Amino acid sequence: MKKFAGQSIIDKLSERFEASKQELTSNSTIADVRQKALNHLVENGLPHAKAEEYKFTNLTKALEKNISFEMNTERVSVSKEDVEKLRIEGLDAYYLTFINGEFNSEFSDEVTESGISFSPLSAAIQENNQLAGKLFDKLSKSTEDAFVAMNSLLANEGTVLEISANSEVSKPVFVQYINTKSSDIHAKNLIEVGANAKVTVIEKVDTLGAEPGFSNIVNEISVATGANAKFYKIENDTDTSYHISNIHVSQDKDSTFTSNTVALNGAMVRNNLDIKLEAEGCEAYMNGLYLLNGKTHVDNHTIVDHMMPNAYSNELYKGIMDDKSRGVFNGKIFVRKDAQKTNAFQSNKNILLTDDATVNTKPQLEIWADDVKCSHGCTTGQLDKDALFYLMARGIKKDRAMAMLLHAFASDVIENLELEPIQAYVEAIITSRLEK
Amino acid sequence: MLSIKNLQARIEEKEILRGINLEVKPGEVHAIMGPNGSGKSTLASVLAGREDYEVTGGEVNFDGKDLLDMDADERAREGVFLAFQYPVEIPGVSTTNFMKTAINQVREHKGEKALDAVSFLKLMKEKMKLVEIDQSLLSRSLNEGFSGGEKKRNEIFQMAMLEPKLAILDETDSGLDIDALRIVSNGVNALKSKDNATIVVTHYQRLLDYIVPDYVHVLYKGRIVKSGGKELALELEEKGYDWIKEEAEAAV
């Protein structure tokens, strides 16, 4: 018998889809995608406890327990102050703010420079925007992940960004999702980076208040020939928030993509990052840092798929687990038969600060080409006792000495973050956690 | 200044120190010698506050305070300094930042004001000259990739920066070339005063030619089995440890 999980959630989602059908299916192309997503969910359900890809992270069970999945029509007012507190201090960016899944123009910046066009997803769908048709459920597919299906079924809002060829966007685009009281939000960002264009996008999801919230965000990012795109994900949500992210990237010839994922708080977070190097000469960088405490559970699943020759990928994920927190890392590297002269590197390092903290780490390399350079390594350990004693033997207090060692451990990932205000934000969190 | 009475310590059920007695007064230099594995580094580590060792008996008084009651960092702030036999490499921690943090925590403890960047750099320059250590070493991560001799020199540089009351040098001479031995010893001597004291752990007379001890003690199987003046070191150099071992075994 086939295992089926999440029936009650799927029932609710179907109801909601029926109730908002008119709005959700106004565009025939998208309507078709949504129907297929629903069919997929109804037939397959959500990941069950033993599902290979979710075996350490039983999101289905957590959602069943904590999230109502009721339609939320209640309007909660959010102040400018609330919104600004959740941004990154000192970071000059185009802020695009969504409250409970709806674009809020009052709190958002106008993106006026040439070479970049922004449209909220709802408007793009209404206007039959070609990009929406091209990317919606295309790179990340409903058939491959039940949460993508859930997103494709309900997401009617998000960010559609088009960077035209040869344009260099002058400052980062900061996509901010704020969830208040509502039980769940589903949003999609569709991003097309034109040939030789350059852009940095930052995404941060926050929940206001102590009630449990669920956010399900999909990014579909197409990076054209010679383009350079950077994507930051800052996860520092409340203790009762559940989050799933699917970032799917396709890279064309000689393009560069950098993903920076920083997970700092939440109840349960699952990040799926999937990068396809579809042409020659691509470079992909994946940096990850997870600094967890309390009962936070963060699962990073990454895939880099080398499909063509002469591409390079480098992945560095580091985690520090305190209290009863749990980290999961699964890094897949595929090197296809055609992908000769591939260079692919992966490293995952973890520090457990208590006996109750855990981490599950698994590299997974599948190589079909013969002329490749691949390396991977994972380590898990405690804070180096000898180093701690050395620092303390010079008069440095224990908390401070620990903070110095943890900063040192995380320093290479933090350096990779490039944007100074984000570095400062992360550094401050390491320090404040230890001085608690 | 330092008074050790019947100190006993063990690690993982293994008795290593079996009743150490030692009195160190301000201005004195004590040398501790003894065969490999006799417990010299253990004594140094226990005095510095390493937690791996379990103190099972005895007491240690430092300047009127119970040393064993303090954590390692507090002992250091009170003025105990251990130059490690094997200094630890700490990638990602810059030597300068480390030194600044340490100095200012020690100063804060003494009720002094934190050093600003300018005075700190001035102090660094002065002490770097004393032990002839190169700026380029200090701009690197702490001890990372340092040669054996460079690590030892860095230990003495740190000691010069922190100006401890009691310095314990654990085989600081091993790994040093002839010039470095002279430089490091001169550094140690320059820091000597009537108010501070030094314990040097060494295997060789050549260090004691430079840093002349007032007392020499021989540690064997976790006890000080013989003490004498500086001539004891010369005698050991000549005769080795066998006669001491025999004397010690006979006494049991």
Ligand SMILES: Nc1ncnc2c1ncn2[C@@H]1O[C@H](COP(=O)(O)OP(=O)(O)OP(=O)(O)O)[C@@H](O)[C@H]1O
């Ligand atoms: N972690 C440990 N577990 C078990 N035995 C230990 C441990 N650490 C030290 N010892 C033992 O304690 C004894 C004393 O070691 P210690 O390092 O103090 O000797 P030492 O006198 O400094 O020797 P050396 O001259 O070689 O530096 C040795 O027999 C050593 O093997």
Ligand SMILES: [Mg+2]
């Ligand atoms: Mg030793």
